[in-house]
Amino acid sequence: MEFWNKCSEKLENKLSQEDFNTWIRPLKGNLNKNTLEIVAPNDFILNYVETNLSDEIMEMIKSQSKKDISLVFKTLTKETFVDKYSNNKKSEDTKLVPSYVFDTFVEGKSNHVALAASKQVALNPKGDYNPLFIYGGVGLGKTHLMHAVGNEILKNEPNKRIVYVHSEKFVSDMVKALQLGAMNEF
Numbered sequence: 001m002e003f004w005n006k007c008s009e010k011l012e013n014k015l016s017q018e019d020f021n022t023w024i025r026p027l028k029g030n031l032n033k034n035t036l037e038i039v040a041p042n043d044f045i046l047n048y049v050e051t052n053l054s055d056e057i058m059e060m061i062k063s064q065s066k067k068d069i070s071l072v073f074k075t076l077t078k079e080t081f082v083d084k085y086s087n088n089k090k091s092e093d094t095k096l097v098p099s100y101v102f103d104t105f106v107e108g109k110s111n112h113v114a115l116a117a118s119k120q121v122a123l124n125p126k127g128d129y130n131p132l133f134i135y136g137g138v139g140l141g142k143t144h145l146m147h148a149v150g151n152e153i154l155k156n157e158p159n160k161r162i163v164y165v166h167s168e169k170f171v172s173d174m175v176k177a178l179q180l181g182a183m184n185e186f
Contacts, residue, residue: 004029004036007060014056021184023049036061037072043126046075094154095164100147111141118145122152125160 007029012020027049028039038057040046049057050073061069102122107115114136120129132149134142150162165173177186 003031003064004038006064007036007057010060010063011053011056014060015053018181018183023053026184031069034067035070035072037074039074039076041076043075046073049073094150094162096150096154096162097147098151100144101151102148105141105144105148110136111145114141114145118149119152122149122156125153 004027008024008027011024015024023045026041026045030037030039038049040049054071054073058071061071102115102119105115114134117129117132118134120127121132124130134145136142147164150164153160154162174186177183
């Protein structure tokens with residue numbers, strides 16, 4: 001941990017404050033023999049750091065050690081994450097309508113593709129169909145499908161944090177976070 005702290009201090013001087021707070025601060029590092037294991041809180045941060053910042057991290061490692069040290073990236077395991085945040089599981093109401101599920105959705109010619117894509121997102125939230133963009137006229141089931149996806153994910157993975165937010169509130173909250181420099185909290 002101490003070795004990683006020294007490396008991250010050097011990175012803080014090299015990166016913008018926003019980049020450091022967004023991508024480096026959430027990481028934890030553990031030096032075990034000749035391997036530095038960097039643990040990210042989620043796949044999104046892990047992928048970004050691995051793709052865009054691994055050269056800078058290796059440069060800092062080389063400047064802090066005379067030994068050859070290899071770098072390994074990992075995300076928190078599901079068990080670690082659940083243990084860490086188990087008290088916060090239901091901290092926020094989902095705002096999902098419980099009766100809007102796939103079983104109660106009325107399928108027709110105009111919405112069968114949207115239904116199939118929505119089911120794929122619900123089965124594999126990290127898959128090819130995410131993000132899912134649903135567009136259509138009034139009364140075709142867009143809202144029903146969106147709630148059905150959320151309800152299905154929660155049914156399959158109860159520890160997931162899912163919240164339904166109107167676009168106006170989402171944009172307002174995001175703008176406020178940007179103005180306050182609090183994107184990590186957002």
